[in-house]
Amino acid sequence: MFRPLSIFIGSRYTRAKRRNHFISFISLTSMIGLSLGVLAMIMVLSVMNGFQREMSGRILGMVPHAVLATEQPLDDWQAVAERVRENPQVLGAAPITQLEGMFSFRGVMQPIQVSGIEPEAEGDVSIVGSKMVAGRLEDLEPGEYGVIVGLMTARRFGLKLGDKLTLIVPEASDSPSGITPRMQRLNLVGVFKVGAELDGSLAMIHRADAAQMLRWQPEQVEGVRVRLSDLYRAPEIAGGIAAQLGEAFHAEDWSRTQGSLFSAMKMEKTMIGLLLMLIVAVAAFNIIATLIMVVADKRADIAILRTLGATPRQIMAIFVVQGSIIGFTGTLIGTLLGVLGALNVSALVGWLERVSGQAIFSSDVYFISTLPSELRLEDVVLVSAVALGLSFLATLYPAWRAAQTQPAEALRYE
Known part of the structure; x- marks a missing residue:
């Protein structure tokens, strides 16, 4: 089956066992960090939606x-x-x-x-x-x-x-x-x-x-x-x-009469979402570090490809594909885990209360006795899109650096 050169080589670089295991470890941590960031954002936003729904139903009722x-x-x-x-x-x-x-x-x-x-x-x-x-x-x-x-x-x-x-x-x-x-x-x-x-x-x-x-x-x-x-x-x-x-x-x-309360709740949700977005941003920076080290490790391969006729655009696309696969995999795993967590967070809290024997949300202290959650499609789509966008942007600079590699310089000491 025909596949473009950039996609073929980029996907092989992602699957291949590298000589430098440290690069593989950094790539794995980037993927895990991105998954955790997406997971945290979806679950927290769902819980805040649940709180807003509960407060709206009680106060506006x-x-x-x-x-x-x-x-x-x-x-x-x-x-x-x-x-x-x-x-x-x-x-x-x-x-x-x-x-x-x-x-x-x-x-x-x-x-x-x-x-x-x-x-x-x-x-x-x-x-x-x-x-x-x-x-x-x-x-x-x-x-x-x-x-x-x-x-x-x-x-x-x-x-x-x-x-x-x-x-x-x-x-x-x-x-x-x-x-x-x-x-x-x-x-x-x-x-x-x-x-x-x-x-x-x-x-x-x-x-x-x-x-x-x-x-x-x-x-x-x-x-x-x-x-x-x-x-x-x-x-x-x-x-x-x-x-x-x-x-x-x-x-x-x-x-x-009550508009200021719900405006404050909406502002709180926005600010917490922006703070949690920093987790995704850190994972995206890890993708930059990973690709920069991969580019340094693959200088000879890049030079050979350039010698065989690969254009700078194709070289750049190889590493964009590799970084995007890392970002897509991390985002997909985080989204699936986040959706499952948001749908079952109330049951999870109930299980923790039964196991520990302690009431996490006591009705004598809090206005609610359970942790509410409301999963919204627009939140899932927004978080996933932002994570994918940051992952793609993180690939551009390392890929551009790879495209600037000169074959003669890279092969001089090989």
């Missing part, structure tokens, strides 16, 4: 995807919710009233964000109903001033169901200070756990109780909370719905 509100309290939220549900991008709608305040219990205080909700409708827009560890959403009844808090808040105060705690909400007044604290005793009726910071910063009361604290009518709410099918298009979709409802309505979506 609790906070509103978008809130449609007016400057004044909303009287007919049911009619607004019905109009909002007509949009095909909306999965659910429910009333919401949000307050900022402080919890006080036995001399201990904590800032808190309180959401006034309709328990029967909250399941359409939130996952809190499935995250209850004590009590139920239905235990929030109007006029009873019940409250549901996160597990971190309950632990910080040492609360149990039935305990009384005080909610302090600032209220504008005509006093010289301009603000008068308004206090309300609340009865703990439930505790939720979503495994995120919201466990220590969010609480829920009935919307009618929230209206009473704000001196509104019992049926009045701040706005309508919506759950969207594509939450990453929330600004666009919520803005369009607000425009359809009329000029009095405005939209506030999750990208304004």
Whole structure:
């Protein structure tokens, strides 16, 4: 079968047993280093994707995807919710009233964000109903001033169901200070756990109780909370719905309240990816060293090939082929191992926990009890392409040096 001279000789140089075993060792370490770099990048990026998916599911399953509100309290939220549900991008709608305040219990205080909700409708827009560890959403009844808090808040105060705690909400007044604290005793009726910071910063009361604290009518709410099918298009979709409802309505979506968190997570993934890329770069530099030593070892062979009529382009292509085979083999092995590792990293961590008898991710310390992983095709393709590109670039200088070899100089002392 016909094969170009450069591919034939380059592949033979890769397979052949060299006289200089040190060169073979350096070539092997280059391949191993490249494989480890690709393996590490794919696994780490997959784990970070898993963490981002978990945090998105937990945080964005609790906070509103978008809130449609007016400057004044909303009287007919049911009619607004019905109009909002007509949009095909909306999965659910429910009333919401949000307050900022402080919890006080036995001399201990904590800032808190309180959401006034309709328990029967909250399941359409939130996952809190499935995250209850004590009590139920239905235990929030109007006029009873019940409250549901996160597990971190309950632990910080040492609360149990039935305990009384005080909610302090600032209220504008005509006093010289301009603000008068308004206090309300609340009865703990439930505790939720979503495994995120919201466990220590969010609480829920009935919307009618929230209206009473704000001196509104019992049926009045701040706005309508919506759950969207594509939450990453929330600004666009919520803005369009607000425009359809009329000029009095405005939209506030999750990208304004939680966007900084997810931007930070995206930046962290990018920076860790760049740092791990240095492993691949080091392996590529090893390919340069390997080929330079191969060129020095094969000077006589190069001179003979030039004498037989091989062009500098063909000589250069020989060593490009040899370096590319090393890079391709290392990248292929690293990609396969990385994909297998990313798909089984959760099971591997579970096995290590069973063997060692120690919980690597304790639910009492971390927000998650397992190591999540989400393998994405675009990450695998990007890492493999970058590794192959760096490997190819690493072959150019040694190959160019080989092409500059003068036959008379190389054979003078042979």
